[in-house]
Amino acid sequence: MTEATTLPRMLRHNAQTMAERPALREKNLGIWQTYSWARYYQEVREFALGLAAHGFRRGDKLAVIGDNRPRLYWAQLAAQSLGGVAVPVYQDSIAAELVYVLNHAETSVVVAEDQEQVDKILSLKNGLPGLELVIYDDPRGMRHYEASSLKSFEDVQAAGRDFGAAHPDYVETEIDKGAPDDLALLNYTSGTTGHPKGVMLSHTNLLTSAAAYAAAEDIRPGDELLCYLPMAWIGDSLFSIVLNLLVGFTCNCPERPETVQRDLRELGPTIGFAPPRIWESMLSSVRVRAADSTPLKRMVFDFFQRLAERAELLKSEGRRVPAAMRLGLALGEVLVYAPLRDQLGLGRARWFYTGGAPLGAETYRFFRSIGINVKQVWGATELAGLATLQPDGEANADTVGRVLQGIELRVAENGEVLVRSPAVFQGYYKQPEATRDTFGEDGWYRTGDSGFFDQRGHLVIIDRAKDVGKLTDGTPFAPQFIENKLKFSPFIGEAVAFGDGRPFVAAMIAIDMTTLGNWAERRNLAYTSFQDLSGKSEVRELIRDEIRKCNASLPAASRIARFLLLNKEFDADDNEITRTRKIRRRFVAERYAAVTEAFYNGACDVELVTEITFEDGRKATLKSTIAIEDVEETPQSARIPAYA
């Protein structure tokens, strides 16, 4: 794919060359409904005509907000067909974020999935002067809405058919007018600092990124993909729109967010992507089910699981797997591995990616050992998708793989990863300064990640470059590296490490409510809430042990010396993490300044006043005193139980 083209032109091409092949499916009324490429184009065309009838013009912006639905994909393609720009927005954005993004992008049309999203937008209407039209997909509950600026998807398409009767070649002409360097997608990165930034991606950016990727990976027209990750995330745009168009595989929209696990099983996707937290939750559900089964089954499962992990370890060290072991693995394949893969819905998966954050070695080994080809990838919104990928046979838990062809990638003196390629974005929308800072003088895009190449030539990502600091004795301090090690513990949900310019490392920890709750139940430890569970002395002892285990794998100087268990989870609504669950480090440091102070002045507890933002924007404060714990050599003060 070298000729310059645009996404709508590719859609039109697909509608001609593979008209009846399945492009998209959605589960509706319990049945998977299939849309062919011809139908896809027809739907897009009618909606585009409808948009045109409502005055949507070249350069206008259309936002989509909601879970992955075919119509929300069609709407994006329709906007692009008219020379407009698609702006996918996170479906769980709170009011203030939504207002910022929609205004900053000068969005004139919003396509919302359902009543919930429409209500959210209508309640903000006064703050959105540029918004002219709100279109909804699901008509449920919408019958009594009377705003004239509110239309159903069908209404718009019907208006489109009328408009099309008067202007028969309108969409085709507009598609022909489109240039490859036109802005196609405005993707707001949730950003770990300040307001989100609008990443401007052209058709060329998106298509070169997708083509470089498709050349490196075994991806086929017959593949099935389940589209369940947020539409506002670049990975979803890359796979569910750009690669879908380029390769011609089939995208499947789950019935509801709650049914994803079941839909996965029904569908048996051949390719896919899951962030580490999903792998971890799959593993713990397997473990829970194994523990609940009969002793014989449990024994068989345990035996073959251990066997597989030993074999996997041998393979990863490049050693030969003995014949007896291979025989055992063959038996295990029939008894355990294949049925397990099938149960997880990964029975047909040729490969599945993990990314966004490192995956715990134990979790990684488990899935590899039962025969799931889990691989790591790395990319960025600014790169229109992926930049590195682990080739089959070179998968491992530590690296993010090899750089894709056509992408220039180098590591700067200070360790920062720099990229140059036609896929690199055009700049941040209406933020020339931020754009200049990111590109520097030399035109290389500064990814902000710091990393290095290992002997094999795989890229290893350590941390965000700006977060890497030094302890007072000069030891380098990479907070994310430590946090990820902590998060490998099934009991730790989130962690934030402090240490830059400090004498030692300290960590704030949010427990994992699911696994710890389970653990507490098995011990008949009664608890009522997250806060209550976090405050239990047994829980604190458990976490202390987990930290000791983590410390054992860290150099002596960067071991965690003190910690605290937070009384609430980190929440994107409170701005503590981004919508893709990355810690907003500066914000957290500010918000929990009292904690950092207490860590380093030797205090044994801290008074914490936290503000909680509810989804509708209301706020409440939570005031409590939390004990600060030492990992080793517990001083007298901290031994006093919590209830004293």
Add this chain to the structure above:
Amino acid sequence: MESVSLSVRRGELTSIIGPNGAGKTSLLNMISGFYRPDAGSITYEGKDITGTRPSQIAALGIARTFQNIALFSGMTVLDNIMLGRHVRMKAGVLSSFVYWGLAQKEEVAHRARVEELIEFLELEDLRKQPTSGLAYGLRKRVELGRALALDPKVLLLDEPMAGMNQEEKEDMARYILEVNRQWGTTVILIEHDMAVVMDISEHVTVLDRGCKIAAGSPSEVQRNPEVIHAYLGAARDRKEAAE
């Protein structure tokens, strides 16, 4: 019960309220054919249906839910709701057994309707789960689904929100309103939560010790001194009893 007279117009959402033991459930039981009144009559669409058997009442298009959930706990959500379609199925035992011809066609059509209800009640993720393992609020929702599967003209709801938390109540109120406003189904609701009753009903009837003491729009009923007395009185009685 004594001389309780109540008329409900087509498409109306009527609530029946009153202290415990006022006879609300008895009234519903009489309408749905579980009890046979000693005297008086029940007229539905101009016909006297007094004393008609429950199965025939259901076939006439009057569906109900129960105060104490009455689902088949070993069966899935889907099967429980499918059961509600039973009165609408015409295939005989034999053809159903071989699952051929009419029986098959019927099954497919009814399943499609049940799927619409599953979507309406947002139960997609629980479709294949046995109802025994479901939370209380969800079982109530399944029960509503089974009643709706009858495609009823009249829906009798006996405390559909009892024991629910605020969020579940709001969901349930939303479903009831939608059934009433958008599908045009007549709803007779027994409910203790006054906020919900006053919010969604067009008409309220108040019973106390088997007698009708007031009827009218929610605001009229709220101002009625007898109603206030019945409620406060009941509260006072309980308080005295407690002391």
